[in-house]
Amino acid sequence: MGSETETLDRPGTSAKPVTLREGINRALGDAMADNGKVLVFGEDVADREEGGVLGVTMGLSGRFGDERVRSTPISEQAIIGAAIGVSLRGYRPVAEIMLMNFTTVAMDMIVNHAAKLRFMSGGQTHVPIVIRTMTGSGFANGGQHSDYLEGWFAHTAGMKVVCPSSPADAYGLMRSAIDDPDPVLFIENLLSYTLQGPLPEPGLRVPIGKGRIVQAGRDITIVTYARMVQESEKAAVALAAEGIAAEVIDLRSIQPWDRDLVLSSVRRTGRALVVHEAALPFGPAGEISSTIHEALFHSLKGPVGRMGGAFCAVPFSRPLEAAFAPHAETIAGKVRDMLASEG
Amino acid sequence: MTTQCPQDESGASPDAATLIDMYRRATLIKQNDERTRKVVKSGRLIMPYYSPRGQEIIPSAISVHLTDADFICTIYRGIHDMLAKGLPLRDLWAELAGRVTGTCKGKGGPMHLTCPAKGIMVTTGIVGSSMPIANGLAWASHLEQDGLVTIAYFGDGASNIGAFHEALNLASVWKLPVVFVCQNNRYAEHTSYEKGTSAKQIVDRAPGYAMRGVRVDGNDPLAMYAAARQAIGHARAGEGPTLIEAMTFRFHGHLLGDMDGYMDKDEKAAAIAADPVPRFRAWLIEQGHVSDADLAVIEAEIEAALDDAVEFAINSPFPGLEELDRDVYAEEMA
Numbered sequence: 001m002g003s004e005t006e007t008l009d010r011p012g013t014s015a016k017p018v019t020l021r022e023g024i025n026r027a028l029g030d031a032m033a034d035n036g037k038v039l040v041f042g043e044d045v046a047d048r049e050e051g052g053v054l055g056v057t058m059g060l061s062g063r064f065g066d067e068r069v070r071s072t073p074i075s076e077q078a079i080i081g082a083a084i085g086v087s088l089r090g091y092r093p094v095a096e097i098m099l100m101n102f103t104t105v106a107m108d109m110i111v112n113h114a115a116k117l118r119f120m121s122g123g124q125t126h127v128p129i130v131i132r133t134m135t136g137s138g139f140a141n142g143g144q145h146s147d148y149l150e151g152w153f154a155h156t157a158g159m160k161v162v163c164p165s166s167p168a169d170a171y172g173l174m175r176s177a178i179d180d181p182d183p184v185l186f187i188e189n190l191l192s193y194t195l196q197g198p199l200p201e202p203g204l205r206v207p208i209g210k211g212r213i214v215q216a217g218r219d220i221t222i223v224t225y226a227r228m229v230q231e232s233e234k235a236a237v238a239l240a241a242e243g244i245a246a247e248v249i250d251l252r253s254i255q256p257w258d259r260d261l262v263l264s265s266v267r268r269t270g271r272a273l274v275v276h277e278a279a280l281p282f283g284p285a286g287e288i289s290s291t292i293h294e295a296l297f298h299s300l301k302g303p304v305g306r307m308g309g310a311f312c313a314v315p316f317s318r319p320l321e322a323a324f325a326p327h328a329e330t331i332a333g334k335v336r337d338m339l340a341s342e343g
Numbered sequence: 344m345t346t347q348c349p350q351d352e353s354g355a356s357p358d359a360a361t362l363i364d365m366y367r368r369a370t371l372i373k374q375n376d377e378r379t380r381k382v383v384k385s386g387r388l389i390m391p392y393y394s395p396r397g398q399e400i401i402p403s404a405i406s407v408h409l410t411d412a413d414f415i416c417t418i419y420r421g422i423h424d425m426l427a428k429g430l431p432l433r434d435l436w437a438e439l440a441g442r443v444t445g446t447c448k449g450k451g452g453p454m455h456l457t458c459p460a461k462g463i464m465v466t467t468g469i470v471g472s473s474m475p476i477a478n479g480l481a482w483a484s485h486l487e488q489d490g491l492v493t494i495a496y497f498g499d500g501a502s503n504i505g506a507f508h509e510a511l512n513l514a515s516v517w518k519l520p521v522v523f524v525c526q527n528n529r530y531a532e533h534t535s536y537e538k539g540t541s542a543k544q545i546v547d548r549a550p551g552y553a554m555r556g557v558r559v560d561g562n563d564p565l566a567m568y569a570a571a572r573q574a575i576g577h578a579r580a581g582e583g584p585t586l587i588e589a590m591t592f593r594f595h596g597h598l599l600g601d602m603d604g605y606m607d608k609d610e611k612a613a614a615i616a617a618d619p620v621p622r623f624r625a626w627l628i629e630q631g632h633v634s635d636a637d638l639a640v641i642e643a644e645i646e647a648a649l650d651d652a653v654e655f656a657i658n659s660p661f662p663g664l665e666e667l668d669r670d671v672y673a674e675e676m677a
Contacts, residue, residue, distance in 0.1 A: 039486075067486060070517075072513065073509075073512055073513060073516060075509035075512065075513055076509075077475050077505060077506050077509045077510075078475050078478065078506075078509035078510055078512070078513040080475070081472070081474070081475020081476045081477075081478055081479060081506070081509075081510065082475060082476075082478045082479040082482055082513065083479060084465075084475075084476045084479055085416075085464075085465075085475070085476040085477060085478055085479015085480040085481070085482065085483070085493075086479040086480070086482045086483050086486075087479070088459075088464050088465070088476075088479065088480060089479075089480060089483035090483075091483060091486075093479075108469055108472055108506070109472070109475060109476075112467070112468075112469050112472065113465070113467065113469075113472060113476065117457075117465065118670050118671070118672070118673075119450055119670045119671055120447060120450060120451040120455040120457070121447050121450075121451055121455070121457035121459075121670075122445070122446070122447035122448030122449070122450045122451060122457075122670060123448070123669070123670040124446070124447065124457050124458070124459050125457060125459060125464065125465075126673065157671050158671055158672065160672075180673075181672075181673040182672050182673055
């Protein structure tokens with residue numbers, strides 16, 4: 001069953017698997033080669049500084065020069081401000097904010113300016129920037145280097161938010177994000193950089209706002225994104241052994257998110273569980289769950305379930321961090337509980 | 344009138360036509376401010392208004408060095424910067440009135456006026472935020488070697504926010520063609536300069552960023568003209584940014600309607616007595632650059648243009664409610 005569905009929406013994939021990190025690197029390189037207006041900049045991104053702390057942009061400054069791939073001071077407001085300004089002149093900057101928690105330092109530039117200039121100028125200006133950022137628990141980084149804050153940005157009119165879970169999607173979503181005429185926050189998961197998978201043909205775009213059925217199933221729809229896709233897939237395998245067929249949807253982007261795909265799936269399964277790594281209170285799962293309830297209340301077999309990270313700072317201590325985010329076993333357990341509670 | 348013109352190469356002094364052009368911009372700002380306060384107080388227009396009265400000379404003396412292709416980023420107290428840069432009065436007034444004929448279709452209002460055709464790219468309501476964005480506009484000029492310059496306007500209060508420091512450092516490291524113009528009007532909202540700013544003068548911060556710094560009497564047209572000429576010249580020549588601290592004084596409270604009890608009364612009275620616009624006018628006539636009658640014609644034309652703009656604005660339709668969903672994204676999202 002898995003091999004059938006894994007290739008959904010992935011035409012023309014390359015034979016040799018690459019890592020998710022390589023997928024992003026290739027997308028940036030292809031975009032820069034295709035369009036001289038694409039710029040890459042941020043802390044440590046040039047080759048002299050080793051292509052970023054995890055090497056995602058390695059090789060780009062050597063290929064495209066130090067003017068188009070530029071390491072910056074540790075100045076997040078200045079980075080996003082420069083991205084906004086240069087984009088107002090027709091450039092397509094990809095600005096890296098190293099870790100998602102550091103977006104807090106640039107919040108004014110992102111929320112008050114990048115997101116709003118199109119509206120406040122009556123459509124005279126717009127801000128086609130991509131903000132790359134990485135995050136996620138499981139890296140022993142503690143409370144200020146690990147948060148999933150996508151709900152804040154998805155809550156901001158004018159922002160788009162994408163969170164790829166595979167090398168192919170990382171490539172295709174990055175290409176779409178760079179093409180996009182509006183600001184896109186591109187969230188990369190730290191633990192997923194080494195994840196391997198096929199890469200699409202150069203130039204393939206994955207549209208922002210279109211989810212993907214990772215695994216088909218008739219009994220329950222698990223709606224998820226980013227690293228929780230892998231955990232949900234594992235949960236679905238375990239559940240399948242017990243005769244429970246879970247459908248797993250990778251949203252791929254959460255602003256906009258693929259309501260049609262989710263609602264058509266839940267209409268078939270009658271059950272839904274939303275899983276993410278962000279904390280639950282006021283988070284994306286609340287929005288998605290509420291949308292499902294509003295649209296499908298009378299055809300649901302039970303209330304929509306939600307799972308998220310614990311409502312605390314991401315802890316350092318290994319057992320605490322391991323218990324912080326949902327994982328395959330807790331997801332499978334939650335599905336069993338939901339089915340059992342229907343009596 | 345005495346001037347403190349900085350040492351400069353020859354040609355630093357404006358000719359008569361340029362001086363009259365500077366005056367035209369300055370009196371436009373003054374007359375527009377007087378009209379705005381009158382119309383708001385009459386209740387015909389409801390909006391927050393941050394008067395730039397007293398600061399007219401600064402952008403007027405800067406803008407004669409710029410073309411429509413050059414860029415400015417300014418702030419909520421920035422209508423003077425935009426008028427000096429050529430923002431059309433009808434576009435301005437219809438925006439102030441929230442009408443669909445406004446420069447932003449009424450969706451931005453007085454704090455977010457935008458007019459790319461005149462190089463007016465961003466107006467921010469957030470103290471200090473003009474500077475990081477100005478760097479980006481200037482970065483494009485650096486990449487294209489197009490010789491264009493970007494002016495970032497801000498006040499003395501903004502020199503205490505992080506964006507100022509991040510932006511000046513980056514501009515200096517990257518040698519961007521940007522001019523940071525601090526209009527030091529002595530008050531950060533309600534708080535006096537001394538109470539909120541550690542540096543004796545803002546320009547003292549420039550060496551900390553290895554940047555040229557110039558302190559100038561912003562109410563002195565010749566000094567301001569010369570300082571702007573030099574800084575803009577450096578930027579166009581690829582010689583990097585300059586911080587200009589232009590000394591001035593805000594004639595009114597922070598926001599129209601506030602009682603300005605926090606302002607020193609003697610200081611304010613002295614500043615108003617030395618009103619830079621009529622002073623400039625008298626000097627132009629005294630020096631024989633222009634006649635009183637010629638300036639009266641300019642002023643009357645501005646009054647007529649204001650009459651026209653106010654009526655145009657108030658008689659224009661409001662935006663339709665469909666505008667709530669438009670311009671959020673390139674395409675409306677479900």
